[in-house]
Amino acid sequence: METEHDVKTMTMNDLAGILRRRKWTILLPALGVFTLSVVVAFSIPKTYKSTTTILIEEQGIPREYVTANITTFADQRLQSINQRIMGTTKLLDLITRFRLYEDLKARHTIDEIAEKMRKDIVFNTISADVKDPRSGRTGQATIAFSVSYKGKNPETVQRIASELASFYLEENLKIREKASADTSKFMEDERGNVQAMMAALEAKIAVYKQKHGDSLPELAQANLQGLDQVERDMSRMEDQLHALKERESYLEQELASVSQGTANQGPGSLQELRTRLVGLKSRFSDKHPDVIRTKAAIKEFEAQSAAPAKEASATQPDNPIHIPMKSQLAGTRTEIESVQRQIKSLRQKRDSYRQRVESSPRVEEGYRGLLVERNNLQAKFEELNRKAMDAQVAYGMEKEQLGERFSILEAARLPGKPDSPNIRAILLIGLVLGLGCGVGTAAIKESTDDSVRDAGRLAADTGFLVLTGIPEIVTPMDVARKKMRRIQAAAGAVAVLLAGVLVVHFFVMDMDVVLAKLSRKLGI
């Protein structure tokens, strides 16, 4: 049997009916959950939180003047600092110094306490869209970060937050300075290595030069000229030798043609030779060839004069022409020997020069190779030298703390009110959750409840006529009872309110503070 009441639309009346029927179903869970939330809110131990915000500042000196020799990004560095700071050793130092987690020491290991502290430290980075002035690209960059610490004691919390912040500052400087110093030292070492290589190469070049000094390319011209000169001297000497040889053969022939007796000049010739020697000595030294020749002629005369008469008469005919001719021949022969000696020396010279000229290209090649190597090393050395100087400057900048650095933007403050539990939030959640539970319970009850609600549905469902609806009979006693209940409820509410006021007064804040706050908010 279909009636218009089968169409399930909820009117305000229906809603009011449900609320009236289910008021306790809604209120009891709501009150229960809310009370629970009050208990929870006031029983959870209070924790305080203090935060330091640290700004990551660009380097103080323009990059055009000094380029930092640290290429890692700030947040990468932050991560490594985090690892260092969050290390058990560092934390244990703090735990010991500030006597933290005293209550846990009895039941937990050192590592567990350190882990607890790690959880109480909150690290957050603050990023922004930054346009890189060098590349012109926009990207996310960490411009600041915050370090917070949560704990039970506000003063301790503030001190730990400050301590942690100073750790970050110190560590950053340390890391930067060390990285910069390492770079600088590396550059210096490299420069030293190259310098040592250069010195070794210079020594090698010196040895080479010494070894192949005559064949070096810079002497090639001189060698050629020398060779030419020697060859010319040699041809001159050979011509001279040729002339002397002709003269010798002529004198030999002449001497043969002169008879032996006619040319015996005897002692007079000796006298003449001696007179000539005196004249020569007055003009030349003993080493002059004419002096030598004359002395030799005198010796020969004396030897002949000292020899037995027979023999003398046999070998040296007393011929006045024969004796000078003989001496001329001897002189010529002496000259020939001298010229031949000179030619020999010149030939040696020529061979040496030739050998130099021949080996010159090979020596040049080796020499050029060494020079190229030296030039390369020189260039490398100069480059390294420049870089080492830059690194030195950058290191100076880091040392002076003018590089990219952390500065405290907002120092850790003494927390005025607890960070958790957020009583207001818990109570609000309790209220909402309670109402939700209540409404949910009511909805479930309402949907599962098939009790008779209205006459229309009753008539439709049973197929019988509903003769009438008798209203709820309210007797004066009911009214009185209701009144009494209301009075009781009001008294209960007053009691709860009083209890609430007492709880607030003793556990949250003094009542006069609450009143002052309230009057400030209400603008009284």
Next chain:
Amino acid sequence: MTERTVEIGGSSVAGQGKPGWVSPRYRFSREVRLDPAVLEKNRVLAYNNTSPEIEAYRVLRTRILHRTKGSGGTTIMVTSALSGEGKTVTAVNLALTFAKAFSLTALLVDADLKRQQVHQVLGFESNRGLGDYLRDGCDVSELIVWPGIEKLTVISGGKRIEESSELLGSPGMRTLVEGMKSRYEDRYIFFDVPPVLYGADAISFAPLVDHILFVVQAEKSSMANVNKALEMLPKEKVLGIVLNRQADADATRYYY
């Protein structure tokens, strides 16, 4: 409470009825005085005409009269699916409303032999009831109580009887009902019987009455129980349903 045998003479009672109407004469009935405060406490409103809720009973009376006029049946049993749905209070108030109507008399019989409550609701002591007649065969006139309200008599009280369903369905009961019906014209007899789902009493008793009035408590009785109970009753005898204890009585106005 005083107990005496009274005789009520219809027209001799001043200010009652109209000329030509003969008021019933009760013999050997016990008279009791009702305490208005107790009645008020037990939600018996029809005792005085001041309560606004009485209007609902008047509407109910009118509708019952309309529906029973043709059939001529005047025995009505009041029941419900389960106990505590206001069937006894409804039966008492309805009997009172009928008695107050011009030219109608009412007899209210407590047929809930396991839990006789009518006399408690009306606030008088009684040690004799339907059970005494059915089991011991005492005279009906000894059972009848006159609560000082004109044209209303009541049978209620006595011991608790366990074999109630057998007694209610017994030939003795049938004879009694027949006798009650034939005794006075225009007398409506209301039987307060146990809830349908509490045993066989209501089902055993249903064949003996002309009409059945089914009481449902708003926002308490479940539809499943109501349907189950109604299925057990003879459909043709069900006059209709009374939706009791409605918080928002206006909601039903539309259906009257």
